[in-house]
Amino acid sequence: MELSPERKRSIRARIAPLLAEFDSEIELIELILDSGKQHLGVVVQKGEQPAMLRLDWLHYVSMPEAELRETLLTQLRHKGLVADDRVGDKRQS
Amino acid sequence: MLRQLKKLLVGSPLETAALHEQRLAKKLALPVLSSDCVSSVAYGTEEMLLALTAGAAIGVTLPLYYGIPIGAAIAGLAAIVAISYGQTLYAYPTGGGAYTVAKENLGVTAGLVAGAALLIDYVLTVAVSIAAGIAALTSAFPVLYAHRVALCLLAIAGILLANLRGVRESAALFAGPVYLFIFSAYLLVVGGLVRYVTAGAAAVAPVPMQAQSVTWNFAVVFLLLRAFASGSAALTGIEAVANGVRIFRPPVSRNAAITLYIMATLLGTLTVGISTLAYLYRVIPHEGETVLSQLGRTIFGTGPVYYLIQVATLAILILAANTSFADFPRLASVLAQDRFLPRQFANLGDRLVFSNGLLVLSAAAGGLLVLFGAKVHSLIPLYMVGVFLSFTLSQSGMVQHWRAVREPGAGRRAILNAIGATTTGLVLVVVAVAKFAHGAWLVVVAIPTLVWLCRQVRQHYYVVGRELSLADYEKPEPRKHLAVVPVAGMTRAVLPAIEYARAIAQDVIAVTVNVSDQPREQLQAHWNAWAPDVPLVVLNSPYRSILRPLIRFIEEADSWREDDIVTVVLPEFVPRRWWHYFLHNQTSLMIRAALYFKPKIVVTSVPHHLRR
Numbered sequence: 001m002e003l004s005p006e007r008k009r010s011i012r013a014r015i016a017p018l019l020a021e022f023d024s025e026i027e028l029i030e031l032i033l034d035s036g037k038q039h040l041g042v043v044v045q046k047g048e049q050p051a052m053l054r055l056d057w058l059h060y061v062s063m064p065e066a067e068l069r070e071t072l073l074t075q076l077r078h079k080g081l082v083a084d085d086r087v088g089d090k091r092q093s
Numbered sequence: 094m095l096r097q098l099k100k101l102l103v104g105s106p107l108e109t110a111a112l113h114e115q116r117l118a119k120k121l122a123l124p125v126l127s128s129d130c131v132s133s134v135a136y137g138t139e140e141m142l143l144a145l146t147a148g149a150a151i152g153v154t155l156p157l158y159y160g161i162p163i164g165a166a167i168a169g170l171a172a173i174v175a176i177s178y179g180q181t182l183y184a185y186p187t188g189g190g191a192y193t194v195a196k197e198n199l200g201v202t203a204g205l206v207a208g209a210a211l212l213i214d215y216v217l218t219v220a221v222s223i224a225a226g227i228a229a230l231t232s233a234f235p236v237l238y239a240h241r242v243a244l245c246l247l248a249i250a251g252i253l254l255a256n257l258r259g260v261r262e263s264a265a266l267f268a269g270p271v272y273l274f275i276f277s278a279y280l281l282v283v284g285g286l287v288r289y290v291t292a293g294a295a296a297v298a299p300v301p302m303q304a305q306s307v308t309w310n311f312a313v314v315f316l317l318l319r320a321f322a323s324g325s326a327a328l329t330g331i332e333a334v335a336n337g338v339r340i341f342r343p344p345v346s347r348n349a350a351i352t353l354y355i356m357a358t359l360l361g362t363l364t365v366g367i368s369t370l371a372y373l374y375r376v377i378p379h380e381g382e383t384v385l386s387q388l389g390r391t392i393f394g395t396g397p398v399y400y401l402i403q404v405a406t407l408a409i410l411i412l413a414a415n416t417s418f419a420d421f422p423r424l425a426s427v428l429a430q431d432r433f434l435p436r437q438f439a440n441l442g443d444r445l446v447f448s449n450g451l452l453v454l455s456a457a458a459g460g461l462l463v464l465f466g467a468k469v470h471s472l473i474p475l476y477m478v479g480v481f482l483s484f485t486l487s488q489s490g491m492v493q494h495w496r497a498v499r500e501p502g503a504g505r506r507a508i509l510n511a512i513g514a515t516t517t518g519l520v521l522v523v524v525a526v527a528k529f530a531h532g533a534w535l536v537v538v539a540i541p542t543l544v545w546l547c548r549q550v551r552q553h554y555y556v557v558g559r560e561l562s563l564a565d566y567e568k569p570e571p572r573k574h575l576a577v578v579p580v581a582g583m584t585r586a587v588l589p590a591i592e593y594a595r596a597i598a599q600d601v602i603a604v605t606v607n608v609s610d611q612p613r614e615q616l617q618a619h620w621n622a623w624a625p626d627v628p629l630v631v632l633n634s635p636y637r638s639i640l641r642p643l644i645r646f647i648e649e650a651d652s653w654r655e656d657d658i659v660t661v662v663l664p665e666f667v668p669r670r671w672w673h674y675f676l677h678n679q680t681s682l683m684i685r686a687a688l689y690f691k692p693k694i695v696v697t698s699v700p701h702h703l704r705r
Contacts, residue, residue: 002626030630034654035599036573041653043630048642050632052649079649 003033015042018069022082033057042072044081051079117340119352124271126337127356128412129218129330131275134363135406136225137327138164139384140473142371144320146378148312155316157372163317164368167324168361170516174331175357177488177513180506181335182349184494190336191487192424198490198497202544207486208428209543210479213536215421217476218329219414219458223248224467225383226410232386233403245462248411253455256418257448270408275359277398277405281385282366285392289373319527325520326473327364329480330413331357332487336420414458422450432554433547474532479540481521488514570656574598577650578662579643579684580605582616583623586701590664591624593699598660604630604646606639639680644687651694661688663698669705 003011008031019026025046032041040060042053053075060068076082117125141163145155181194191211196204223245231238334353341348367384370376376387389402422438426447429438437449465471488510495507525533576594580587580603587603594601603624607616613631620629632642651659663681668674681698688696 002628027633029632030628032600032602032628032630034573034575039654041650043646043649045633045642048634048636048638048645050630050642050646050649052646052653054653 003031011040014068015072018072019044019076022073022076026076026081044076046081049081051076051081053079118342119348119355121268122337122341122348123352123355124267125340126333126352126416127330127359128267128271128409129222129333129416130328130356131271131278131330131359131363132222132225132406132409132413133327133329134278134360134367135229135383135385135410136221136469136473137167137324137329138364138367138371139378140326140470141167141320141324141368142376142384143378143470144316144323147319148316155313155320157375157377159317159320160368160372161365163321163324164365166321167327167364170325170520171328171331171357171361171364173513173516174328174484175353177491177510177517178332178335179350179353180495180510181487181491182338182353183346183506184491184498185335185338186345186349187339190424190427191332191483191490192427194490194494195483195486198493199486203486203490205433205544205547206540207483207490208424208433209540209547210482210486210536211424212421212428212543213539214329214476214479214483215417215424216454216457216461217472217479218417219249219252219421219454220461220465221326221329221469221472221476222410222414222417223458224462224465224469224472226407226414227467228383228469229386229403229406229410232382233400235381238381242463242467245467246459248414249455249459249462252411252415252418253451256415256451267412270405270412273401274405274409277402278363278367280398281389281392281402282363282370284398285370285374285388286366288392315527318523322477322520322524322527323473324364325481325524326476327360328484329476330416331360332484333416333420335487417458418451418454421454422447425450425453428547432551434550471532474528475536477524477528478521478533478536481517481524482540484517485514485521488517572656572658573600573654574658574660575600575602575650575653576660576662577601577647578603578627578664579647579680580629580664581680583619584664586664586666586699588623589701590662590699591627594660594662595627597662601627602630602650603627604632604643606632606634606643608634608637608639640683640687643684647688647694648691651691658693658695660695660697663696664701665698666701666703669703673703 011031012028016028019028023046027045028042029045029050030041030043032043033039034041034057038057040055040057042055044051044053053072055063055068055071063071073082077084138160142157142160145157145159145163148155185194192204192208195207224241227241227244227248230244231241237244331353334349334356338345338349341352367388370388370392371384374388374391376384376391378384383406385406386399386403389399393399393402425434425438428434429436438447438453440449441447461472461475491510492507492514495503495510525537529537574597576598578587578590578594578601580590582605591601591603603620605616607613616631617629620627630646632646634642647659647661651657661684663684665681668677685696685698688694
C-alpha cells in the first residue's frame with residue numbers, strides 16, 4: 001500500500017536524521033506500509049547493500065524518540081549496516 | 094527448430110498403446126539372443142592366443158597347440174554355464190536376469206553387485222564388440238586402421254540413432270547377419286580343416302606337438318590361466334537367453350533352454366575349431382589384422398569368401414553391441430523403478446524406448462573406446478570380472494532359490510546351479526588375479542563404487558519421500574503474501590506483471606536498480622504516471638551490478654514480516670525469433686538462477702510476446 005506524499009515526508013523527516021546520526025552513508029530509500037496497516041517497511045541502503053527495517057505501524061506514531069532510535073539502531077546493527085561501537089564513538093566525540 | 098531436428102533424426106512420437114512384446118519361435122529367437130554370445134568367438138579365441146604368445150616377452154614360449162585344450166576347456170565352461178542357466182529358465186519364465194535372481198534370493202546388496210557388474214558389462218560389450226567389428230573392417234581394408242576410433246564412434250552414433258528411433262530386437266534385422274556369421278564361421282572351420290587335410294597340408298607345416306618341451310613352473314601356469322581367462326571372453330552374452338526368456342513362444346522355458354544349449358554348442362565348437370585352425374595354420378595375433386581375417390585370407394585367399402567372412406563378422410559384432418542397447422536401458426529402468434538409479438532412466442521416450450539409458454550407454458562406451466584407442470586387447474581385461482561376477486551371483490542365487498522352493502527335481506537343479514556357481518566363481522578368481530594389473534582393477538573398484546552410488550540414490554529418494562509425506566502433517570495457516578516485481582523501468586511488459594502481482598498478493602512492491610544514475614525523481618514520476626498505487630523502490634548501484642543489490646533487497650523483503658511468502662514476479666518479453674535472445678541481457682534468467690535455492694521465495698514470470 002502506498003503512503004500519501006505528506007505522510008511519507010513526515011516520516012522521512014523523523015527517521016532520516018536518526019539514520020544520518022548512525023552513519024552518514026546510510027540513505028533512506030523508500031517507505032512502505034503493508035495492506036494490513038501493521039508493518040512499516042523502511043528501505044535503506046548503504047553502498048550496494050539495501051536493508052528493509054521493520055516498524056510496528058500502530059506503535060510508530062506514539063513511539064518515543066529514544067525507543068525509535070533504539071529499534072532502528074538494533075536492526076541496522078543486526079543487518080551489519082552499522083558497526084556495534086560506531087554510534088557510541090560518535091556520541092563521545 | 095530443435096523439435097524438427099529431433100523429429101527428423103528420431104521420428105514422430107509413438108503412443109504408449111503401441112508398446113507390445115513379440116513372441117518368437119526358436120529359429121528366430123536364436124539370432125536375436127545369440128548375437129552377443131556367438132560373436133564373442135571373433136575376439137575370444139584371439140585374446141586366448143594373444144595371452145599364450147605373450148609369454149615370449151618374459152622368455153616363456155608356449156606352443157600354439159596349447160590353444161586347443163584351452164579352447165576345449167572354454168567350451169566345457171560354456172556347457173556348464175549353459176546347463177546352469179538352463180535351470181534359471183524354469184524358475185524365472187518371465188525373465189531371470191542376474192540382478193533379479195541375486196536380489197530375490199541373496200539380498201539387495203548381492204543384487205546391486207550383480208546389477209552394477211551387468212551395467213558395466215553392457216558398456217564394455219558395446220565397446221569391445223564395436224572395436225572388434227571395426228577391427229574386422231580394418232583387417233580387410235588396412236587403410237582404415239588409422240581411423241578406427243572415429244569409425245567406432247560413428248558406429249555407436251548409428252546404433253544409438255537406430256535405437257532412439259525405436260529399433261527393437263527385431264528378428265528380421267538379426268536373423269540374416271547372425272545366420273550369415275554362423276554359416277561363414279563354420280565354412281571357415283570346415284574349409285580350413287579340409288584344406289589342411291587335402292591340398293593345404295604341404296603349404297603350411299605346423300610345429301609337431303612334441304617338438305617343443307615346456308618347463309613347468311609358476312610362470313607357465315600363470316600364462317595358461319591368463320590365456321584361459323582371456324579366452325573366457327567368448328562366454329559373454331550367454332546369459333542373454335535367461336534375460337530375454339519372455340520373447341519365446343510357449344512352452345517358454347523348454348524353448349528357451351533348447352535355444353540356450355544350441356547357442357552354447359555353437360560357441361564351444363567354433364572356439365575349439367578356430368583354436369585348432371590357428372595352430373594348424375600357425376596364425377599368431379598381431380596388431381592391424383584379426384586372427385579370423387588371417388585365417389580367412391590364408392584358407393580362401395583375398396576373394397569373395399574372405400570378404401563374406403569379414404562382412405559377416407562386422408555385422409554380427411554390430412548386432413552384439415546392439416543387444417546391449419536393449420539390455421542396458423532395460424536393466425537401468427528396473428534399477429530406477431527400485432529407486433537405485435535416477436528416475437529418468439525409467440522414463441520411456443518419444444519412441445517408447447528408454448532414451449536416457451541409451452544416451453548414457455553410448456557416452457560411456459564411446460568414452461572407453463577413445464580412452465583405450467579402440468583396441469580390443471586393451472578393453473578385454475576390464476570385461477571379464479563383471480561377466481563372471483554376475484554369472485556367479487546369479488547361479489548362487491539359483492541354488493538358494495531351489496533350496497527354498499522344495500519342489501520335485503529342485504535338489505538336482507540346485508546341484509547343477511551349484512556346479513555352475515562354483516565353476517564361474519573359480520574362473521572369476523582366475524580372471525581377477527590374472528587380469529588385475531592389466532585393467533581388471535578398474536572394474537574391481539568401479540563395481541563397489543556403483544553399488545555405493547545406487548545406495549546413495551535410494552537413500553535420497555527415501556529422504557525426499559519422507560519429507561513429502563503427508564503423514565503427521567499439519568495443514569499450514571494462511572500466510573501473508575508479498576509480491577516483488579523487479580523492473581528496468583516502466584514498459585508495456587511491466588504493466589501486465591504488475592496486474593498479475595496485484596491479482597495474487599495483497600502487497601506489491603516494484604524495485605529497480607538505478608545503474609545509470611538517473612535522477613530518482615524522474616524515475617518515480619514516470620512510474621507514478623502508470624502505477625501510482627504500487628511503491629517503487631529505487632536502489633543505488635555504485636558498482637553497476639544489478640543482481641547483487643536486487644537479490645539482497647528480495648531477501649530483505651522476505652524477512653520483513655513474519656510468516657510471509659514472497660513471490661518474485663518477473664516481467665519478461667519473449668522475442669519473436671530465437672536468435673533475438675542473444676541481443677538482450679538475460680537478467681530474468683540470472684535472477685531466477687540466483688533465487689533458485691532460496692526457500693520461501695517463489696519466482697514466476699509474466700511473458701510479453703513481441704510481435705516483431
